[in-house]
Amino acid sequence: MTAVISSLSDKQRAVLALWTEVNASLSAYHKLITSFGTAELAWYAKVDAWRQLGIHHTHLARHEQPEQTQASIDKIQQALIEGLYGLLFSDQPDYPVQLSQIYDPPPLLFYRGNKARLHQAQVAIVGSRKPTAHAQKITFDIAQYLAQAGYIITSGLAMGVDKRAHLGALAQADAEYQGRTIGVMGTGIEVNYPNHHDKLFAQIIEQGGCIISELLPHTLPHKHTFPRRNRLVAGLSLATIVTEATIQSGSLITARLTSEQGKQVFAIPSHIDNSNAEGCHYLIREGATLIYHPQQVLDDVNSQLDYDNNSYRPAEQTVSTNHKPSHSIQSSNTAGIALATASQPIPSNIKSPRSAIVVPEHLTLVYEQLDWHGQDLDALIIATKLATPQLIGQLMELELLGIISVQGGRYLRV
Numbered sequence: 001m002t003a004v005i006s007s008l009s010d011k012q013r014a015v016l017a018l019w020t021e022v023n024a025s026l027s028a029y030h031k032l033i034t035s036f037g038t039a040e041l042a043w044y045a046k047v048d049a050w051r052q053l054g055i056h057h058t059h060l061a062r063h064e065q066p067e068q069t070q071a072s073i074d075k076i077q078q079a080l081i082e083g084l085y086g087l088l089f090s091d092q093p094d095y096p097v098q099l100s101q102i103y104d105p106p107p108l109l110f111y112r113g114n115k116a117r118l119h120q121a122q123v124a125i126v127g128s129r130k131p132t133a134h135a136q137k138i139t140f141d142i143a144q145y146l147a148q149a150g151y152i153i154t155s156g157l158a159m160g161v162d163k164r165a166h167l168g169a170l171a172q173a174d175a176e177y178q179g180r181t182i183g184v185m186g187t188g189i190e191v192n193y194p195n196h197h198d199k200l201f202a203q204i205i206e207q208g209g210c211i212i213s214e215l216l217p218h219t220l221p222h223k224h225t226f227p228r229r230n231r232l233v234a235g236l237s238l239a240t241i242v243t244e245a246t247i248q249s250g251s252l253i254t255a256r257l258t259s260e261q262g263k264q265v266f267a268i269p270s271h272i273d274n275s276n277a278e279g280c281h282y283l284i285r286e287g288a289t290l291i292y293h294p295q296q297v298l299d300d301v302n303s304q305l306d307y308d309n310n311s312y313r314p315a316e317q318t319v320s321t322n323h324k325p326s327h328s329i330q331s332s333n334t335a336g337i338a339l340a341t342a343s344q345p346i347p348s349n350i351k352s353p354r355s356a357i358v359v360p361e362h363l364t365l366v367y368e369q370l371d372w373h374g375q376d377l378d379a380l381i382i383a384t385k386l387a388t389p390q391l392i393g394q395l396m397e398l399e400l401l402g403i404i405s406v407q408g409g410r411y412l413r414v
Contacts, residue, residue: 008077012089014039015107016076017069021062024215026104026228028055039107076217085189085217086111094118102235102261106214110189112201113210117182122152123301124237124258126230126251127161127244128276135244135276136164138268141372142241143168145294147180151301154237156229157183157201157211159194161243161251166200170207179208182236186229188219230254238301239264242288245279252279255288264300266291293372359403366394367403367413374410 008016018039022028035053036042047063055063062069080087088095088109096118099105111118123146125139143153143165153169155162169181183204187193189211192201204211214232215225230250234240234257242265245251255265265288270277284290291297359367369375369383380391395411398404405414 008073008080011038011040012087013073014043015089016073017043017066019107020069020072020216022055022059023062024219025056025059026106028059029107030104031055033107072216079190079217084112086115088115096236099232099235102231104231105235106232109212109214110217111210111212112189113205114179114208115210117152117179117208117210118212118236120152120180121150121301122154122182122237123297124154124233124240124254125161125165125243126155126233126240126254127242128246128249128251128279129158129160129162130276131160131164131244132274132276135161135268135270137373139164139243140168140171142243142294142297143181144171145372146297147172148177149294149298150180152180152182154182154184154233156226156233156254157185157193157197159197161245163197163200165243166204166209170203170209179204181209183209183211184229184232184236185211185213185215186226187213187221188215188217189213190217191220193221226250227253231257234258234261234263237263238304239266239297241266241268241291241297242280242283243268244270244274244276246276247278247282249279252283255283259287264289264304266297266300268292359401360397363394363398366391367398370404370411370413372413374407374412376410380411 018029018032021043022032031053032042032050032055033039036045036049047060050060050063076087079085088111090100090105090107094115095109099109125143127135127139131139139161147153147169153165155165157163157166166181166183170178172178172180181204183201185191185193192198201211212232213219214228219225227250230253234254237258240255240258240263242251242255255267258265265283267280267283267288267290268277269280269284269290269292272281280288289296289300365384366380366386369380375383377388377391380386380395381388384391386394395404399406403414404411406412
């Protein structure tokens with residue numbers, strides 16, 4: 001949970017002071033650090049020295065009022081003491097190593113919830129704010145599936161696909177799998193946006209997930225803050241999945257940033273006349289990996305973990321061997337994957353042993369009609385042309401074998 005900080009060091013106060021006075025401008029902050037060497041020297045420098053660097057006049061005005069900066073820092077420290085949120089600085093071991101490797105890492109992160117999630121292997125899921133019903137279902141199912149396989153689902157807390165991704169990751173009956181999600185805010189840590197997502201924010205934190213922001217705590221939503229958020233979503237994750245997006249969607253920014261960071265982009269195809277999916281079709285045409293099942297994501301991302309020995313290792317706490325999530329056709333025990341720093345290379349051993357599921361011949365017809373979306377009984381009667389008692393009997397057999405489940409009256413592979 002969110003750690004309580006008793007006091008900030010002089011160095012940390014200087015970093016916060018700079019971050020406050022440049023209003024969280026990455027370019028201005030890094031220019032000052034590059035020019036002066038440390039946050040302390042930059043903060044104590046005269047305003048004329050800042051002016052000579054071409055620092056914006058609004059930042060210069062704040063730098064000329066150090067008492068207001070001190071008051072802002074005192075307010076943040078009080079919030080830290082009260083445990084309202086936590087704060088990670090880029091030189092701390094708790095700072096996520098994968099963010100330190102992007103082009104423009106933030107010097108600090110405000111967070112609420114379980115910061116340990118930041119060090120576990122993540123897959124981003126992004127998409128439209130107004131997805132179709134089908135895309136909402138796909139998003140939820142993929143997130144749930146990947147979370148059960150041990151991955152953290154990272155998204156941007158927006159309406160539509162983002163929300164469904166977070167909810168899918170949270171929808172775990174077993175407490176061991178709950179809270180496998182990270183929400184990256186496009187506002188300050190004190191500003192819940194959209195307003196009606198208050199319950200989602202609370203659920204993420206209560207179940208053991210994490211919410212982060214690089215922006216100052218009181219920062220309100222602005223069109224420029226969301227692309228910044230997108231780069232953190234991409235930077236934290238091993239790969240990005242776009243489940244549905246228009247050609248103008250901000251999700252394509254996340255996909256581009258993912259690609260620029262040398263990571264894989266996955267996209268879900270749809271009907272060619274679905275304008276909501278034009279962004280996905282564009283990504284596929286430009287080289288994104290087309291997927292129609294989350295196991296395809298696991299196969300590709302797991303292979304990254306297998307061979308990138310200097311960056312990843314299994315978590316200390318892994319899923320109990322008597323409760324492993326099973327997948328259609330193949331099963332995996334990759335839960336509990338965590339990130340390691342480059343200074344802690346550990347030989348990779350998380351390659352998933354997979355065993356083929358053997359379906360009795362007399363049940364093959366029914367099993368082949370099922371997928372991971374789910375089919376209701378009426379649809380299966382039409383597809384298999386079996387009598388209702390016979391079909392129900394075979395479904396019960398498949399369920400007893402542990403290779404299908406029933407959710408909301410729908411039968412699906414697991």
